[in-house]
Amino acid sequence: MSGIQQRRNSYEDGVYGTTCPIPPGKNFTYILQVKDQIGSFFYFPSLAFHKASGGFGGIRILSRPRIPVPFLDPAGDYTVLVGDWYKSNHTNLKARLDRGKKLPFPDGILINGRGPGGASFNVEQGKTYRLRISNVGLQNSLNFRIQNHRLTLVEVEGTHTLQTTYSSIDLHLGQSCSVLFKADQPAKDYYIAVSTRFTSRVLTSTAFLRYSNSAGPVSGPPPGGPTIQIDWSLNQARSIRTNLTASGPRPNPQGSYHYGLINTTRTIRLANSAGQVNGKQRYAVNSVSFVPADTPLKLADYFKIGGIFRVGSISDNPYGGKIYLDTSVMQADYRAFIEIVFQNNENIVQSWHLDGYSFFVVGMDGGQWTTASRRGYNLRDAVSRCTTQVYPKSWTAIYVALDNVGMWSLRSEFWARQYLGQQFYLRVYTTSTSLRDEYPIPKNALLCGRASGRHTRPL
Secondary structure, eight states, X not given: OBTOOOTTOGGGSOSTTTSOOXXXXXXXXXXXXXXXXXXXXXXXXOSTTGGGGOOOEXXXXXXXXXXXXXXXXXXXXEEEEEEEEXXXXXXXXXXXXXXXXXXXXXXXXXXXXXXXXXXXXXXXXXXXEEXXXXXXXXXXXXXXXXXXXXXXXXXXXXXXXXXXXESEEEEOTTOEEEEEEEOOSOXXXXXXXXXXXXXXXXXXXXXXXXXXXXXXXXXXXXXXXXXXXXXXHHHHHHHOBBOTTSBOSSSSBGGGSOGGGSOOSEEEEXXXXXXXXXXXXEEEETTEXXXXXXXXXXXXXXXXXXXXXXXXXXXXXXXXXXXXXXOEEEEEETTOEEXXXXXXXXXXXXXEEETTOOEEEXXXXXXXXXXXXXXXXXXXXXXXXXXXXXXXXXXXXXXXXXXXXXXXXXXXXXXXXXXXXXXXXXXXXXXXXXXXXOOOOOTTOOOOGGGTTOOOOOO
């Protein structure tokens, strides 16, 4: 569940570092609490390369009654899942990666599981609608637009934003947002267009916006959008700010947490890289290419099973060495307030996601990050989200308050890169065993690997 924070409960996170796979033909019930969150997210299958087979859907966390929302209730609220798509089976794609090959260019783009012209959204003239859009694809940033309609951004991954209006919106891998638009055009059908960004060959797909009193079908070509322009995307990203006076999940304003006044106690610099290990394609973070252990790391931690992972198996800084394989786990202190800098020296856009948290995207710019880069940080109204892009030959800096104990996946959302090692786990640790800090292992937790045959806890 991308973006659900699983407060104090990383056992329910549903990735292989925390949770045993559900055996074929069996089922498993996740018991979770969406505490202190609102907003638009999605779920998907995280194991192997199952994500390429679909199985994703939207998640909406609504504001509690009587907590004000900074816009009127829309006439309709639609989930829009967009993503690039391969006609090949997920097993074939996985086998290709296992052989050390890269994935080819995708075959198309799906909008709510349908190809060009397959999806439609019905509206009534004069009314305002909310779209919750998520990029659930495997490797491409996408641009979303509606012919002759303007999009007003109102929420990004659980944060109510300044209500800026755009002609189109870039959504990088794994990202979600909410836009409002008014059906204020002559009554007919209009194109909704989604296209790939930063690709030499541009894939485009369409859906239809249908007015209830439509006088006719769509006309003209689908609306064009930005294609390879990076500055356009960077400027839009910088314009996405938090609405400081609006309520979030609680009645108090989002701006009442002054993240910019807190001193950071640690800086972690993470550099992604690509290369060959034993003649096969691999991807790495700070030169470490992640390989899954035979037992979920969280279970190994809970049952104190040695030899499965080593804390500190990935460094805080890139050192530029050759890529090597390890089950990389970085330790961090519970309640620390840290800075993470994503340094992208490659020539493609990266998208990074941290489970268990939202973080403040305080800065992004081209070139190499240095301590002087902090002078340009937004320490007032940076957006708080769980997935951030890093542009080619560029950096992105985030602030994170480590207030959630557990074993948390920090990964590339470019799914082949994640599968081939561009990920690690952040072990947010405390010596406390208080239930106020972390819940006990779920009674129904599946046990596998070297944790097989252990007992969760008395019923």
